[in-house]
Structure formats: C-alpha cells, structure tokens
Amino acid sequence: MALRSPGGLDRLAPEERADPGEPGAGEIRVALHGSSLNFHDLSVVLGRIPAEDGRIPLADGAGVVESVGPGVTEFAPGDHVVSCFFPDWQDGPARVGDFRRVPGDGIDGFALEHAVLPATAFTRAPKGLDAVEAATITTAGLTAWRALVVDGKLKAGDVVLLLGTGGVSIWALQIAKLMGATVAITSSSGEKLERARDMGADFLVNYRERQDWGRAVKDWTGGAGVDHVVEVGGPGTLPQSIDAVRIGGHISLIGVLTGRGGEVPTAVLMAKQARLQGLIVGSRSDQQDFVRAIEAGGLRPAVDRRFPLDRLADAFRFEQGGGHFGKIGIEW
Template identity: 40%
Template sequence: MRNYLIDSDGGVDAIKLQESDKPQPRPGEVQIQMRAASLNYRDLSVASGGYLRNNHRPIVPVSDGAGTISKLGEGVTRWKKGDRVSPIFLQKWIDGPPNDEILRSGLGGGIGGVLAEFVNVPEESLVAIPESMTFAEAACVPCAAVTAWHALFESGNLQAGQTVLCLGTGGVSMFALQFAKASGAKVIITSSDDQKLNVATGHGADETINYVTHPEWHREVQRLTSDRGVDHVVEVGGPGTLERSLKSTAVGGHVHLIGILDTPQGKVNPLLSIFNLLTIRGIYVGSRHMHESVLAMMQQHSIQPVIDQSFSFDEAPDAYRYMQSQKHVGKIVIEF
C-alpha cells in the first residue's frame, strides 16, 4: 500500500509518499480502506514539530478520514466488511471526561494517522457514516465539527436566541456557524476577506465583520449587539485575538478557546473575565459520543460540510500548501 510519512520537523516538505506493507488487523481491530481525508490547521503544526502530545517521528499524518471496512481482526463484533465508517479523532475517548492517556491518542500526531490507503483501528474507536453522507463529507467531521459541537453544546449549552461570534471562516468556524443557525441562534462572523464573508452569509451568517476594515472589531461586535456583547465566542485565534474576544462577550458569556492561529505571544488582561463573570474554557475535539451526536444533528438538519477544494491522494502536499495559504473557506479534502 501507499502512505505518507512525516520523519522530521520540516513542515510540508517533510511529508513524504512511500510504499509499505499493508498492516494486518490485530484482535479487536478493523482494517479500513480509506476513501477520503480532510486537513485541519493542526496538521500543519504537527508537520512543523513541537505540537503538545503530537510530536512523534516518524508518523503517518492527518487525523480525519473515512472509508470502508476491508478486513476484521479476531473477535470483532461491532462491524462487518463493507461498513462505511470514520475513525474518531482521539482513539481512546469514547465518553466521559478525558485524561492524559486519552489526549495522547490523537490520530496523525499522537499515533499514526489516516493519510494511508489502509489503516487499522480498534473496533470501538470509529463511527458509522450515514448513508446520506459521501466519504468526503464524513471525512470533514472528526476534528472540526466535533470541536464546534463540543464548544457550543457540551460546554456552552447553546440556546435558541443567543448570539455566537465565529472568528474566521475555517473548518471549525463554519461548522459552528451551521450548528448555531440550526439551533436558532444568531451568528456574527469575521474575516479579512469580503468574498469569504459573502460565502459565510450564504450559509446563514446574520452579520459579518471585516477585521481589516474594522481593526477594533470588538467595537463593531458591541455595536451589532446594541452594546450587550455575544453569548459565545468560538475563539480560534488564541492570545493574539483573545483580548478582543473578551471585550466582545456579554456578561456571563462563554469564550471557547480552540486554536492558536494568531500571535501566540499576545498578552491578555484577565480583569474583564472577572468583572463580566465570563467562562473561558479550552476545547480539544471530543469523544466518540460527541462525534455520533454531531452526525445525528447533521442528518436531522441536512447540514453538509462546507468543502472549499478537493485534492487527489497524490496531491496531498498541494492540499497542505493550500491550507498554508489560508485562502480556503471551510474544509480542504483529499480523496483517494
């Protein structure tokens, strides 16, 4: 079989295509013939090295994928050959609270990932793909969609009529937009690109803010909410944007810390979080139970992932470079 491998901290140039023996499933495992994968910003960080709990070398990259079961290991009872499935991001997080061992089981960083023609995973560490979903669509869900769900519903208890601020138009933010709208919430979304904001409007965004036109974008958030602020911020920027996110949040609101896409050296004054009784919580993907809940919601509301562009398996490094360019809206897919 063919697979990609990262063997250094050289970024995209460190991702090499190779041939290797097809792995045989051990007892309790299933073998999946992969049909599609999707990229997350984390994949760029893993390739560059230094990503907490995700710095093993060599490593097969990429966490998110979907395919069909091609072989069963001894004792497998949950699945049969031909089932359409998707591995969960954190292979050991089935339900309940996480621990350090669980957080070290992230595909494509903590352990080998899915950018391979065949992968083996434990039978309990995958979910069934709805018949209404293509492999490419299902491959978009494990990280970005589950993260957005975890933030808004498991952590934030999003309610109809509340307001959500989504930073940027990447995978997590676009899923958060779609989930929030399906739940009856209002959504404000930011970008530096008016064309991206137009795409977001087409997917239901109520208000948009170009943060180049409005560098003090928290003031625009306050104006759009009649100086109340938003109930939830899907904070993918990190320290570089966090202070403005805090200034955008209503009393008693939630700031869901998800990524570090902006300046990691930024300093944040914590007083607003105290005076406004804010809940600030780190969100790191989620469990199999959350993944299953996401798929159920997407079926119920006919939500389709926003896929910007699809690349072939041989073009995987080009998909990484496109991710690096930050020109995309939503997800970037690799189809096998």
C-alpha cells in the first residue's frame, strides 16, 4: 500500500513492487502480517506531515522471520518479531529529535508483505500475541512504557492520571496496574469509562460533564495530586494536567491532539515544581524490556477493531471518528 503526494485517504492505493530479495549481512527477511494505527500515521497519510511520493505508510509492523543474513545470531527463521519506531536508536538516552528514519514517515513503513531490514530494526515479539497485538507495542505501547517506567520510575502505590482511552492511554492503564499503581482516567464517553473500570481504572472522570477535571482528580487524591500524568492532549489539556499533578510530580508530554502550540501556565508549573518532559516513543533496548514485562504480566493489548490491509483507508476513517477504545489493527 503506497501513499501518493500530497496525501489524503483517497491517495492510498495498492502497488506492486519488486520482491526485496534475500537478506544481506546483518539483515533479516520478515513476512509481515500485522500493524496498528497511530495518530502519527494518520497525520502522514492526511498530508499534515509531508512524506515522499510513493511512501509506504505505517510505523508498526509484526511478522515472522523467513531468512537471516550472514552474521545474524539473534533471530532464526520462524521467529516472531516486531518493528522498532526508531530503528537506529538502540539504547541509552534519547538521541533522535525528528522522524527522518521513522518507518512510514521518513522511510518506508510496514504496509507491505515482506521487508528486508537490519536485524536491529526489530525485537522479539511477546510470546502469545498475534501479529496485530504485537504491532501495538512499537509506538503506543512503548510510549506508555517509557513515560511511566523508564522516565517516570513508576513504583507500586503511585497514582497515575491518564487522558482519554486511545492506544497509549489504555496501554498505560495496563502497565500502571501491572506495576501496582492507582489510576484515574478521563473520557467523554461513559461507556468507555466503564470499559476502563473493567480493566482496573480506579477513578473515572467524564471531561464533558466536569470541565475542571484536573481539580476533580486532585480532590480525589485528597488534595495531594497525582504522581504521574500521561499527557496526550497538548496545549488544550496541559493546564488541567498541571492542576492535577502533585508537587514534584511528573508529566509526560507525548501528544499534540489539541494542537502544536499554546499557552503554558508557567507560574503554576513552577509552583508545583513538577517535571514536564516531552518524549517520543523509546529505544530498542526499552522495547526489549517492555516485551519481557508483557510476558511476565500476561498483558494483552486492547484492539478495538481489525481491518484487512486493502481497507487501510477505511481503518483511518474509523480512527478519525474517534470512537475506538485502545488500538485499531490492520492484518493480512
């Protein structure tokens, strides 16, 4: 599936390309079978993030190793693998501040049948997950893991605030409960809030009914505030998140759903002495740690609906509607 400039759902179309062939030194050949949609993917496809004409979309990809090139010892034919959002960021602190080497953006993504790439562009997929489920960890899952565990140093007994019920927030809910945290979550849908309760959420806030939801969450904590906020909204929600966080707390700024710029209540943030940290997904080493945690905790992602690859445009339309809970899967 390829995207033609200048973008748009009507500019997505199947395309025949030459088989990538056999892997060279350090490479593996993977038969792809699943992906999942992210807000970043939608932005690329709609042309909000310009991409090269003919770009193959989708940052997430999971499948089975068909063959390995010389020097590859980490994987063998038959292994189930999942892609990395930043294929060149192997470990250590963040070194990447753009999307030039992100699949589906600066380079071709995984809306295809076979890929030949360096083995280091993949990790082992969690045991027991199918290709669609595994693909959800590449972007959404790893973002939640880094926000709470890698950077947030989440520990049992912490209190976490999650915004909305999209892919990152629902993965964060599962991670937080696995780690023994207490979770507050927001949504405009009572039905979605009840689903979140069924997954372990402890405090529910409908932000259409309670516009000062940050105050509601703070009051729920007895006035102390939450330890961590996974902030996916951006400028439109950040003031409420700052209101909700405790003095010395941690806010992970990972989304721009309400815009790319806006006012930040700097005096309140300063008074809270809170750490406001922007982040974009994580490293390959972080993903390997996350895979082990998924297996140890028996976690399975929430996949709302699955679409075949030839209905990719319909899947993006469903994403635009905002009615999904968790992730939207693509399978073939």
